[in-house]
Amino acid sequence: xxxxRYTTADPKGVLTGVHYMDGNHAACEGALAAGCRFAAGYPxxxxxxxxxxxxxxIPTVGGVFIQMEDEIASSICLQxxxxxxxKAMTVTSGPGLSLMMEHISLAACLETPCVFVDVQRGGxxxxxxxxxxxxxxxxxxxxxxxxxxxxxxxxxxxxxxxDFIIDAFNLAEMFRVPVFFMMDECVGHMTEKLVIPKxxxxxxxxxxxxxxxxxxxLPYKPDEDLVPEFPYVGKGYKxxxxxxxxxxxxxxxxxxxxxHEMCWRLVNKIKKNAPKIWKYxxxxxxxxxxxxxxxxxxxxxxxxxxxxxxEKGVKVGLMRLITVWPFPSPRVKEIASNVxxxxxxxxxxxxxxAREVERVTAGTTNVVRVPHAGGTVHDPEVxxxxxxxxxK
Amino acid sequence: MxxxxxxxxxxxxxxxxxxxxxxxxxxCGIGTTVNxxxxxVKDCGIPLEEIAVVSGIGCTGxxxxxxxxxxxxxxxxxxxxxxTGLKLAKPxxxxxxxxxxxDLSGIGGNHLIHAARRNLDITVILVNNLxxxxxxxQVTPTAPHESIATTTPYGVFEDNFxxxxxxxxxxxxxxxxxxxxxxxxxxxxxxxxxxxxxxxFIEILAPCPTIYLRRNKLGAATDELxxxxxHCVIQNGADPKDVGIDLLRPDKIIIGKFVDIDKPDYITxxxxxxxxxxxxxxxxxxx
Numbered sequence: 106x107x108x109x110r111y112t113t114a115d116p117k118g119v120l121t122g123v124h125y126m127d128g129n130h131a132a133c134e135g136a137l138a139a140g141c142r143f144a145a146g147y148p149x150x151x152x153x154x155x156x157x158x159x160x161x162x163i164p165t166v167g168g169v170f171i172q173m174e175d176e177i178a179s180s181i182c183l184q185x186x187x188x189x190x191x192k193a194m195t196v197t198s199g200p201g202l203s204l205m206m207e208h209i210s211l212a213a214c215l216e217t218p219c220v221f222v223d224v225q226r227g228g229x230x231x232x233x234x235x236x237x238x239x240x241x242x243x244x245x246x247x248x249x250x251x252x253x254x255x256x257x258x259x260x261x262x263x264x265x266x267x268d269f270i271i272d273a274f275n276l277a278e279m280f281r282v283p284v285f286f287m288m289d290e291c292v293g294h295m296t297e298k299l300v301i302p303k304x305x306x307x308x309x310x311x312x313x314x315x316x317x318x319x320x321x322x323l324p325y326k327p328d329e330d331l332v333p334e335f336p337y338v339g340k341g342y343k344x345x346x347x348x349x350x351x352x353x354x355x356x357x358x359x360x361x362x363x364x365h366e367m368c369w370r371l372v373n374k375i376k377k378n379a380p381k382i383w384k385y386x387x388x389x390x391x392x393x394x395x396x397x398x399x400x401x402x403x404x405x406x407x408x409x410x411x412x413x414x415x416e417k418g419v420k421v422g423l424m425r426l427i428t429v430w431p432f433p434s435p436r437v438k439e440i441a442s443n444v445x446x447x448x449x450x451x452x453x454x455x456x457x458x459a460r461e462v463e464r465v466t467a468g469t470t471n472v473v474r475v476p477h478a479g480g481t482v483h484d485p486e487v488x489x490x491x492x493x494x495x496x497k
Numbered sequence: 498m499x500x501x502x503x504x505x506x507x508x509x510x511x512x513x514x515x516x517x518x519x520x521x522x523x524x525c526g527i528g529t530t531v532n533x534x535x536x537x538v539k540d541c542g543i544p545l546e547e548i549a550v551v552s553g554i555g556c557t558g559x560x561x562x563x564x565x566x567x568x569x570x571x572x573x574x575x576x577x578x579x580x581t582g583l584k585l586a587k588p589x590x591x592x593x594x595x596x597x598x599x600d601l602s603g604i605g606g607n608h609l610i611h612a613a614r615r616n617l618d619i620t621v622i623l624v625n626n627l628x629x630x631x632x633x634x635q636v637t638p639t640a641p642h643e644s645i646a647t648t649t650p651y652g653v654f655e656d657n658f659x660x661x662x663x664x665x666x667x668x669x670x671x672x673x674x675x676x677x678x679x680x681x682x683x684x685x686x687x688x689x690x691x692x693x694x695x696x697x698f699i700e701i702l703a704p705c706p707t708i709y710l711r712r713n714k715l716g717a718a719t720d721e722l723x724x725x726x727x728h729c730v731i732q733n734g735a736d737p738k739d740v741g742i743d744l745l746r747p748d749k750i751i752i753g754k755f756v757d758i759d760k761p762d763y764i765t766x767x768x769x770x771x772x773x774x775x776x777x778x779x780x781x782x783x784x
Contacts, residue, residue: 143586164771167780169585174611178578181571185551185582188569189590193582211572338567338583339590341546345513345562347570356516357562357570 109279114138114307118166121303128266129154129293132222132286133162134301135267136194139274140309141220142168143186143193145179147201150234151290152224155196180205184217188346189338190312192274194220199228199241206249209283211348213253213371216281216325216333218312220273221245223285224293225452227479237290238479239401240453245285246430252368254375256382257285257430259400263297269384269427275310276382280374281332287429289452291402291482319343324355325367331374375431384427385436393422395495396440397448398462400426402482407450410488419496429458434465441466446495450475450488471495508535511545513565520559524718526677526703527557527624531564533680534595534622537687538566548591548691551580553605555631556705557597557624574605577612580619588764588783591620591691598625599637602658606638613667613696618762620690620697623660626705634708641743645712659741660700665756670695672737672756676702678725679752686754695762702750713745725750 118137126134133155136144142163146156160170168191173179179195186193197205202223212219225241227233245257256276260269266288273284315322315334319342327333336342349357350364375382388411390396395414397407404425414421424440424447426433441447447470449459454476456463463472475491477483506512512535521527538548545566552561554573561568567590571579576594584592594601601609601623612619628646629635636646636653639660643652665672671693675683683701690697704710704721715721724746733753740751761769764783771779 143582145582164775165778165780167782169767169782171581171585173578173581174607177575178581178608178611181575181578182582182585185579185584186586187582188579189583189586191586193586207572208575215569336567338549338587339546343546343565343567345568345570347562348572349570356513 109313110311111308112311114304114309115140116304119301119304119307121301124299124301125296126263126299127154127294127296128260128263128288129224130158131263131266131299132270132288133158135270136220136274137162137166138267138301138304138307139192139271141192141194141274142166143183143191144170144195145173145182145186145193146170146196147173147176147179149176149198149201151226151293152196152198152222154293155222155224176201176204177208180208180221181211183219184208184212184215187217187219192218192278194222196222196224198224198226199238200231202241202244209245209255210249210251210253212283213249213255214251214348215346217283218277218281219283220270220277221283221285222270223287225287225289233480235290236480237402237452237482239289239403239451240457240479242287242429242453242457245287253371255283255285255430256280256375256428257287258427259287259429260292261401261405261425262292263295263299266292267299267301271307271309272384275308278310278312279332280378281313281335282375287401289402323353325351326353327370327374330378331370379431382428382431383433385433386425386427388423390422390424390440392420394420394445395448395492396422396424396444397450397488397492398424398426398437399450400429400458403450403452406482406485407488409485410492413485413489414492414496417493419492421492421496426458432461432465437462437465438469441470444470446471446473448473448475448488448491448495450477450483450491452477452479452482454478508532508539511535511538511565513563516563519563521556522707524704524706525556526626526701526705526718527560529677529680530622530624530683530701530703531560533684534687535564536684537691540684541688541691543591543691547589548593549583550593550595551576551583552594553596553600555597555600555629556626557595558600560595574600574603575608577601577605577608577621581612581617584617584619585764593691594619594621596623598623598627598639599629602660603638609664610667613664613669613698615763616668616670616695616760616766618695618764620693620699622687622699622701624701624703625660626703626709628705628709630705630708634712641745643745657743659737661698661740661755662737664698665737668696669698669756670758670760670762671697673698673754674700674702674740674752676725676729676752677704678722679729682731695760715745
């Protein structure tokens, strides 16, 4: 079995020091620190600064950036880079993400380790190119055809754009899965303090390259954790991989048994390993009457509302999702059994995460949606009102 | 000859024999092109482990699955975009895109023109059977006037692509057209293309007897090969703008090597340019 191999960051990609930077640039620096050496992208507001910085930085770090002809091309070009052995990412926003769907399905099926950065803006369609939204949360989970599972992470601060994109790359390598880094226009464009640690303090996960010789290697024979080992290109492995339903050899097998085997493993490798993936932050959840559950910029705005509610004597806690998918259901269920209500502010109006809270809590608590169509962040007063109402 | 005599296929070592029989119909031209390719791989002087094949979707898209090389079967039309990533991330690989006319010039046309424009150092082998065969015979951008397809039941009235002209105009370093009949020349062209620095493109006219020939009442695969033999004219160096095929059965089809020029490929140009701009700070890529 190929063990998870941790190493420290390559100092060439690490800009150690204290910076004043926006989230998009910080995400680029985090990607470089994580060992990303290949990026393919297509311009789209409000995400483009990530690849603009990558294009400027990578020639002196050692790697490649290419601006492809469209997002369809970018979303498979990065997989060519990943299969060649490099850590790879693409960066986009809503309309570009919509174009990438087929290749998200391909990445899930080929088990390509790669990172998709989505700096969310208001939709639908061209929507609000320069203003925030959080309305792609369900699209990254269900948007492409077929059964599969992905990982999605939502940063709230510039520091987290750096720190958590490293997690995104590490999880992509650990589980050979596309990982979505779900920023939004506010987090992407806000400028604040960023501390980049020394390279030796940054933990990165290496590619799960096989230790087997070519004659013993099977591209989709899973290890105990359900994740298969990765082949080397150009070293005589002569592997075949396909987006058709395939067996352990990587060969197409068009029948129900092979489909069952492959789809369940793609789903279970994330579901069964979810406890190793979940990351969330809690504040005064124990003993709270009401808990605000949020993520990204909305979680940050919620803190203000929570402070105001506490001044009014309400016992209110915060659960901030960092991993949104897979959803940390057991902990949310547990919280639900102890509170009057869970309040879910987010920058979409159909409750993209709130409906997941409703689903997993299954009526055991009152789930209060605080929808907002995007274009700006919530007024904290609106969240406060929801908290006060829920606390009654 | 004894009944148990063992016959060895000279290209067997290049094929995934555990995947045979293949999906192609009898008389299909794709297998012939794969035979030529296997022989080209044998003769090209490049170590086998340094050649990767990327296919899209369709009948020709299945080629990657039968070649015993690092091989990837991608999505419809996007093999070139995948190959772009593979080549850029691992410049010492010889990356071959092997797919059909619908895949590469229809849904994938945007990637074809941009890879040619960039002069990316890959080889594109496009098997042109004038139809979307895998899905039952819909019209492709290469199908000539009057072709009958399931989606053009009254015949084609659109103009079609002259692919050598298109790819040459975009900046390819090497452009050739052969047929499934001209196997000796085709294999030689494949050897040249594999060793060509820059974007190399070979269009191969190939019979689809089950769908295209039958539906257009053009006879059997053998009739098509006979037609290639009698009506193809080899004109190396012909101007690509003159090699269009816009009739079902033109008197003359021009084949041959149309373009073979030397100019910096994408990675060479990138390294030269960035070294000039950034000096010692630049980390040269793939050298």
